[in-house]
Amino acid sequence: MENTTKVLKMFTISQSHEEVTSEVRCFNQYYGAGSAEKIYGDNRDIIGIRMDKINGESLLNISSLPAQxxxxxxxxxxxxxxxxxxxxxxxxxxxxxxx
Incomplete structure (x- = not known):
């Protein structure tokens, strides 16, 4: 079943615990407590971040920036x-x- 309210940022290479912790803390500070959390693998290493999906258009789909x-x-x-x-x-x- 697809969850349309969350997005996953999965790491393909190992990330430092401090860097990921800081990223999650900043996301939660900006978007609200509980809006991001670390995802741990079987051996307790951090393999990704689960975040609330932010409404809007992906920059990948925009060919040029709007006037504003x-x-x-x-x-x-x-x-x-x-x-x-x-x-x-x-x-x-x-x-x-x-x-």
Missing amino acids: AEHAIYDMFERLEKKEFFLLIQQKQMFYMIV
Whole structure:
């Protein structure tokens, strides 16, 4: 039976526990608690991540960015900064990701 509310990100090569834990934590912080979880294999190694499916169009299906893309990208950065994912150093005009 297909689950249309979840997506799986399966790893084909071994990933560090810290990196996957950080990715899951960030996803949960942005989309809400329980929206992502690690998937473990038989020997307790991390083999993937199960995440809530996010509504929208896949970037793979888009041949060019829409006219409002620039505004949407800036809006996304603003939302990420409000959730404390990014730190903007205005003097340097640099974004730093907080993990």
